[in-house]
Amino acid sequence: xxxxxxxxxxxxxxxxxxxxxxxxxxxxxxxxxxxxxxxxxxxxxxxxxxxxxxxxxxxxxxxxxxxxxxxxxxxxxxxxxxxxxxxxxxxxxxxxxxxxxxxxxxxxxxx
Amino acid sequence: xxxxxxxxxxxxxxxxxxxxxxxxxxxxxxxxxxxxxxxxxxxxxxxxxxxxxxxxxxxxxxxxxxxxxxxxxxxxxxxxxxxxxxxxxxxxxxxxxxxxxxxxxxxxxxxxxx
Numbered sequence: 001x002x003x004x005x006x007x008x009x010x011x012x013x014x015x016x017x018x019x020x021x022x023x024x025x026x027x028x029x030x031x032x033x034x035x036x037x038x039x040x041x042x043x044x045x046x047x048x049x050x051x052x053x054x055x056x057x058x059x060x061x062x063x064x065x066x067x068x069x070x071x072x073x074x075x076x077x078x079x080x081x082x083x084x085x086x087x088x089x090x091x092x093x094x095x096x097x098x099x100x101x102x103x104x105x106x107x108x109x110x111x
Numbered sequence: 112x113x114x115x116x117x118x119x120x121x122x123x124x125x126x127x128x129x130x131x132x133x134x135x136x137x138x139x140x141x142x143x144x145x146x147x148x149x150x151x152x153x154x155x156x157x158x159x160x161x162x163x164x165x166x167x168x169x170x171x172x173x174x175x176x177x178x179x180x181x182x183x184x185x186x187x188x189x190x191x192x193x194x195x196x197x198x199x200x201x202x203x204x205x206x207x208x209x210x211x212x213x214x215x216x217x218x219x220x221x222x223x224x225x
Contacts, residue, residue, distance in 0.1 A: 004154075033212075041199060043155075043215040055212070090154060097162075099145055100213060102155040 003027050004103035006091050012109045013081060021076045021106045023091030030095060032074035034066060037088040037105070046089075049074050078108075086110045113138040113204045117216035125224045130174075130189040132219045134202030137183065144185040145203040145213065146176055155201065161185060172196070197223045 004025045013019050025032060031050040037043045047066045048055045054066065063079045078085060088107050092100035118133040136142055143162050147155040159170025166178040172195075176187045185202060199220050203213040 041149075041218045043201060043203075043213075043218075045212050045214070048212055099143075099157050099160050101157075102147075104154040 003101055004091055004093055006089075006103040006106050008106060009104065010107050010109075012111065014111055015081055015083060017081050018077070018079045019081060019108070020078070021089055021091075021108070023074050023076070023103060024072055025091075025093040025101070025103075026072065027093055027101060029093035029101070030071070031093060032068070033092040033094075033100060034074065034076050035090040035092060035102075037090060039087070043090070046076075047074075081110045083110050113142060113206050113214050115202050115204050115214060115216035117200075117202050117219050119219055120217065121220045121222070123222040123224060124192045126194055127191050130187070130192045130196065130221065132187040132200050132202075132221065134176075134185045134187065134216060135183050136185060136202070136204045138204055138206055140206050143205045144176075144178060145205075146170065146174070146185075146187050147201045147203060147215075148172075149199040149201065149218075151198070158187070158200075192221075192223045194223050194225065197221055 007022045033048045034046040046060045065077045068074045086109050088105045090105045091103040094100040114137045116135045145160045146158040148158050149155050158174050159168045161168050161178045169175045174189045199218045201218045202216040205213050
């Protein structure tokens, strides 16, 4: 059973398009996250979401918006995609005081 | 604010040799510290974590790390490298009582030479 799953695994799209990446966790965790890993492998948190409280990294453009239909899901919607959005996006989840459990990642390529 | 510095973006060792990956942190409060491993085209897997208990932390796959407050370090070691250890290793820090938002270092790519 996959603890944290993401779909799609690969996403290739053109500049200006709007796309979503889905994330689901079956661990019963209260907090979910989105991280971005750039071409230099640098990982940076984008959002954390806990009981409807969204904490946003202030450096994230407002073209990015997380949406949580329920506790087990945190989807990432991206508007007006730009070349610089190309990266690997990781979803993660955790309980208070525990280390995040990461999903397999979604490689986004914007052409 | 917290941050992590990993010295050496690329480390090469011979199979059977000692692995030492360096991590120094900066935190205004007692930190939680983590090492994650990323195999090619895969997600991150937790190797070990320090959460203010024992300063020497043992993890999976024979890895361990020692928290040294005086040196603000959390270096990762393994006595004998195996070919399967070749991967990208990330040190991370979070503040306070939770392990919510992790701040990652830039990673160290470990190559194991047969």
